[in-house]
Amino acid sequence: MKRDSRLSSVLHALLHMAEQATPMTSEALGLCLRTNPVVVRRTMGLLRDAGLVAAERGHAGGWRITADLRKVSLRELHDALGEPALFAIGNRNEHPECLVEQAVNAALDTAFADAEALLLERFAAVSLADLAEDFARRHAAHKGARQ
Numbered sequence: 001m002k003r004d005s006r007l008s009s010v011l012h013a014l015l016h017m018a019e020q021a022t023p024m025t026s027e028a029l030g031l032c033l034r035t036n037p038v039v040v041r042r043t044m045g046l047l048r049d050a051g052l053v054a055a056e057r058g059h060a061g062g063w064r065i066t067a068d069l070r071k072v073s074l075r076e077l078h079d080a081l082g083e084p085a086l087f088a089i090g091n092r093n094e095h096p097e098c099l100v101e102q103a104v105n106a107a108l109d110t111a112f113a114d115a116e117a118l119l120l121e122r123f124a125a126v127s128l129a130d131l132a133e134d135f136a137r138r139h140a141a142h143k144g145a146r147q
Contacts, residue, residue, distance in 0.1 A: 004084045009033050010043060010077055011131060017053075018069060018132055023062030043081070050080035069132055074123035086116050 015075075016032050017024050026037035026044070033040065044063050047053045052067045078084070091105045 003088060006043065006076055006081050006084055007074070007079050009035070009089075010047065010081065011074070011128075013043075014065060014128060015042070015051075015132060015135055017063060018089040018128070020062060022057045023064040029063065029131075040126045046080055046082065047077075050076070052076070052080060067128075070126045075120055078120070078123055086119055087112060098118075099114040 011031055013029050016029070026040040029044075030037040031086075039079065044053055044055070048055060052065065052072060053063050054066045055061070055063055091108060092115045094102060094105075096102055
């Protein structure tokens with residue numbers, strides 16, 4: 001089953017961008033994410049519209065983060081991406097005539113709504129700064145282990 005990895009990709013890109021002193025081109029981000037620069041530009045356009053990144057033109061241009069990492073939550077990023085579906089499962093038929101299937105749908109719909117609310121609440125509690133700090137710890141531990 002294909003999963004929607006846009007949120008994961010955006011987080012990956014933003015953390016790479018946070019590590020850079022200069023803007024990153026769509027081509028450079030495409031290499032980091034192993035995707036086409038067109039996909040990067042489309043995605044960064046959504047983040048630009050949300051006020052999270054900016055595009056700088058010219059010789060040393062590219063994408064840069066404009067938002068404070070401490071104030072950007074995973075929930076904000078999820079919303080900026082158009083609120084992609086969180087679950088890849090759903091009802092077999094959204095408007096069944098069968099009473100059994102109606103009962104199944106009601107139970108599943110309630111469970112999905114509860115799980116989505118919990119996940120979005122957790123997303124709201126995690127900031128880009130939290131992820132950057134976790135990366136910094138992992139990087140330091142990795143460097144220490146190699147010495």
